[in-house]
Amino acid sequence: MSEKTRLYIVPTPIGNLEDLTFRALRILKEADAILAEDTRITTRLLKHYGIEKKLIPHHQFNEHKTIETIVDRLKNGEIFALVSDAGTPAISDPGFLLVRACIREDLKVECLPGPTAFVPALVNSGIAADHFIFEGFLPHKKGRQTRLINLSNEERTLIFYESPHRLIKFLVQLAEHFGEERYACVCRELTKMYEETARGTLKELIEHFTKKPVKGEIVIVVRGKE
Ligand code: SAM
Numbered sequence: 001m002s003e004k005t006r007l008y009i010v011p012t013p014i015g016n017l018e019d020l021t022f023r024a025l026r027i028l029k030e031a032d033a034i035l036a037e038d039t040r041i042t043t044r045l046l047k048h049y050g051i052e053k054k055l056i057p058h059h060q061f062n063e064h065k066t067i068e069t070i071v072d073r074l075k076n077g078e079i080f081a082l083v084s085d086a087g088t089p090a091i092s093d094p095g096f097l098l099v100r101a102c103i104r105e106d107l108k109v110e111c112l113p114g115p116t117a118f119v120p121a122l123v124n125s126g127i128a129a130d131h132f133i134f135e136g137f138l139p140h141k142k143g144r145q146t147r148l149i150n151l152s153n154e155e156r157t158l159i160f161y162e163s164p165h166r167l168i169k170f171l172v173q174l175a176e177h178f179g180e181e182r183y184a185c186v187c188r189e190l191t192k193m194y195e196e197t198a199r200g201t202l203k204e205l206i207e208h209f210t211k212k213p214v215k216g217e218i219v220i221v222v223r224g225k226e
Helices: 022-030 039-048 063-075 096-104 118-125 144-151 164-178 202-210
Strands: 005-009 033-036 055-057 080-083 108-111 132-136 157-162 183-188 196-201 218-222
Touching: 005 063, 005 096, 022 080, 033 039, 039 055, 063 080, 063 096, 096 108, 118 157, 118 183, 118 196, 118 218, 144 164, 157 164, 164 183, 164 202, 164 218, 183 202, 196 202
Parallel strands: 005 080, 005 108, 033 055, 033 080, 132 157
Antiparallel strands: 157 218, 183 196, 183 218
16 A cells, blocks of 8 residues: 555535635645546635645546546556535545545545535434434436335434435335334535424425425435334
8 A cells, every 4th residue: 555645535515615624625735636526616615715726527427437547647646636516525426436446556545524414414303323324315216116115124314315306206205115204304405504404204394395495405314213
């Protein structure tokens, strides 16, 4: 294993730009280049902190093709920071493939601790946080039903990501598979101006979110089967 870290995985804010650690800031300043999911979003963050740095696009549509070149450059001594649009790379975001490639090549990878949406959602929910499973986004079509059936007997707390326009449909599916009295929590727009935490049974949450159009980013935390 090479001594020096070659690739830093750098979590970035999920809304509130103050949620960037001092170390993340330093690594972004010191890296030779930043691999960014969407260079426009990262440029906004860097501008906020007065950082000028070369950005290399690294997203789900090019990662398979560019990993080899990136790994070669890291082997040749460059140091890169990987960021996604929000939160921690590799958590429902690109990153896993590159980390795995670096490990295979004996290149040292370091993930900084920092923002990610599911942790504040889990803690805010008040639902048991000692054992949980993170499901991220369920598949849209193929495999979704099977996944929900398999999860219906899960005793650990469950965490999901979902887009706002699918929220109600998803809550209805959860109610169908888990029972409408199952307790859950929907965290919307964490760390942002219109942050909302709604807690209650799935039935109550469906009623609540049916009242007006759902906007913003969402994490759903569901109590495990008792
Ligand atoms: N890498 C990110 C992380 O560490 O959480 C997740 C990226 S994933 C593409 C985007 C999803 O994360 C959103 O659809 C939403 O489910 C969740 N998310 C991100 N920011 C959020 C926020 N401020 N409030 C609630 N959910 C958020």
